[in-house]
Amino acid sequence: MLQKPRYHRFFTIKAVSNLEVDAAFPIGLLMLFKIRVLLGSVCMVNEVMSRQRAYDLQTKEIGYSEFWDIEMETMSRDKLLRLKEDKLQKIIEQAYQTPFYQRKFKEAGVSPSDIRTIEDLKKLPITTKDDIRKSQAEHPPYGDYLTVPLKQISGLYSSSGSTGQPTTSLLTFRDQEVVTERSARSYWAFGIRPEDVVQNIINPQLFLGYWFVHWGATRIGCSVISMGIGSSDRQLQVMQRYGVTCAFMTPSYAFHLAEFASKKGIHVRKDLNLQYIVLSGEPGGSDPVIRSRIEETWGVKVFDCPGMMEAMGWGYTCKEQKGVHMQEDHFIWEVLDPETKEPVQPGERGVLVLTTLETDAQPLIRWWTDDYVLYSEDYCPCGRTSHVFPGGILSRSDDMLKISGVRVWPSGIESALKEVNGFGGEFRIVKDSSSIRKETGALFKLKLQVECRSETDAVDFIKNVKDKIKAKFNITPEVELVAVNSLDRFEFKAKRIITK
Numbered sequence: 485m486l487q488k489p490r491y492h493r494f495f496t497i498k499a500v501s502n503l504e505v506d507a508a509f510p511i512g513l514l515m516l517f518k519i520r521v522l523l524g525s526v527c528m529v530n531e532v533m534s535r536q537r538a539y540d541l542q543t544k545e546i547g548y549s550e551f552w553d554i555e556m557e558t559m560s561r562d563k564l565l566r567l568k569e570d571k572l573q574k575i576i577e578q579a580y581q582t583p584f585y586q587r588k589f590k591e592a593g594v595s596p597s598d599i600r601t602i603e604d605l606k607k608l609p610i611t612t613k614d615d616i617r618k619s620q621a622e623h624p625p626y627g628d629y630l631t632v633p634l635k636q637i638s639g640l641y642s643s644s645g646s647t648g649q650p651t652t653s654l655l656t657f658r659d660q661e662v663v664t665e666r667s668a669r670s671y672w673a674f675g676i677r678p679e680d681v682v683q684n685i686i687n688p689q690l691f692l693g694y695w696f697v698h699w700g701a702t703r704i705g706c707s708v709i710s711m712g713i714g715s716s717d718r719q720l721q722v723m724q725r726y727g728v729t730c731a732f733m734t735p736s737y738a739f740h741l742a743e744f745a746s747k748k749g750i751h752v753r754k755d756l757n758l759q760y761i762v763l764s765g766e767p768g769g770s771d772p773v774i775r776s777r778i779e780e781t782w783g784v785k786v787f788d789c790p791g792m793m794e795a796m797g798w799g800y801t802c803k804e805q806k807g808v809h810m811q812e813d814h815f816i817w818e819v820l821d822p823e824t825k826e827p828v829q830p831g832e833r834g835v836l837v838l839t840t841l842e843t844d845a846q847p848l849i850r851w852w853t854d855d856y857v858l859y860s861e862d863y864c865p866c867g868r869t870s871h872v873f874p875g876g877i878l879s880r881s882d883d884m885l886k887i888s889g890v891r892v893w894p895s896g897i898e899s900a901l902k903e904v905n906g907f908g909g910e911f912r913i914v915k916d917s918s919s920i921r922k923e924t925g926a927l928f929k930l931k932l933q934v935e936c937r938s939e940t941d942a943v944d945f946i947k948n949v950k951d952k953i954k955a956k957f958n959i960t961p962e963v964e965l966v967a968v969n970s971l972d973r974f975e976f977k978a979k980r981i982i983t984k
């Protein structure tokens with residue numbers, strides 16, 4: 485019978501919590517103080533012990549369990565629901581300490597004691613990215629929804645600012661621990677084990693996703709190579725030299741790197757030891773076409789790990805690859821119709837809305853993710869009782885575009901163009917064969933048709949347009965000028981993205 489290796493538990497602070505220390509040594513406050521001072525060194529000792537334990541387990545060839553946390557991952561739905569509702573009350577009280585949520589509760593005419601069940605959550609309004617951005621603009625730099633003093637913060641991360649002002653995410657040490665466990669649980673479900681050599685090819689610059697990989701794979705006990713992005717030559721050298729078995733990268737880069745390797749005479753299926761590619765940072769990881777093309781090209785299993793900076797890794801695919809499992813005990817999820825904000829029916833698409841249950845510093849109540857998912861009541865045959873969204877993230881709401889990892893939206897382009905002298909009033913975003921990668925369908929170039937008034941100097945106008953767009957989105961567009969009024973106008977819901 486397979487046994488679960490429990491050594492990873494020894495990495496957690498939980499294993500040497502104050503509660504256990506208090507229970508083990510109930511000999512007065514003075515002694516407790518001394519013990520807590522020693523906590524750091526106890527953890528280090530445990531980490532060394534846990535590595536030894538991992539080594540022992542491997543050398544004794546004890547098999548691994550399929551589950552990282554069998555109790556949570558296979559908990560009955562009823563028990564899970566009760567657990568989530570217990571956590572909900574705590575997170576509501578915690579959030580209500582902040583002016584941000586006090587305002588929201590007041591606007592809805594609701595007090596924390598009114599929110600007792602998951603059903604009660606509907607009494608509260610949605611929280612959007614714009615709400616967060618406004619809060620951070622009015623109370624710079626962190627906004628007014630931080631529940632802990634800055635001295636309790638152990639990490640600071642930022643969005644790229646491609647959809648407006650960059651937003652900042654702050655993590656307490658406990659938040660970091662929670663994210664680490666969540667990542668480890670995801671990667672374990674993919675099949676990653678302590679003997680794997682993991683190459684992290686995610687952009688590390690202020691980007692929390694990079695650290696999910698580093699912390700999660702380290703927690704499992706893998707050998708983690710922290711490469712970051714860039715230098716395809718070096719990435720391949722490292723992959724070959726160290727026999728890397730698992731790499732984390734974007735779908736676009738997976739295609740690019742395979743092509744680059746081929747030009748260098750490296751056959752990625754035969755000359756490398758890769759067994760898994762985990763896709764992150766772009767949509768497409770759950771798309772069966774993209775996944776199978778990467779699997780075919782590389783000769784590996786491909787997994788998806790969706791999540792956004794604010795909600796920090798809400799799901800993962802298991803070996804069954806039926807869809808994306810929700811990290812159920814850490815989130816309350818809803819799938820809502822984007823217009824009515826009412827729950828959709830089974831078989832319908834809607835926007836995923838998340839309430840965090842294990843986030844200390846910046847809890848989110850009814851967070852509008854902007855991600856479309858398919859609501860289904862089917863469960864996965866892998867044995868996990870958590871909810872599964874077939875196909876993972878299907879698309880983004882609104883007309884949001886992602887161009888080489890940068891999010892661009894038409895109303896943002898419009899506001900930038902309106903600042904340029906000579907703008908004729910209308911424009912189009914052009915998607916054609918020269919701006920879309922044929923393998924993934926992902927945009928890698930921003931192509932614009934822009935109306936320019938006839939009296940304007942064309943060269944100056946194009947330069948000004950490029951400068952304004954670059955300043956707003958950090959991406960330089962390709963600009964084609966067209967005459968004023970040559971593009972259709974709209975009375976309701978402009979459709980400014982055209983596909984040729």
Ligand SMILES: [Zn+2]
Pocket residue numbers: 802803804805809864865866867868
């Ligand atoms: Zn499953």
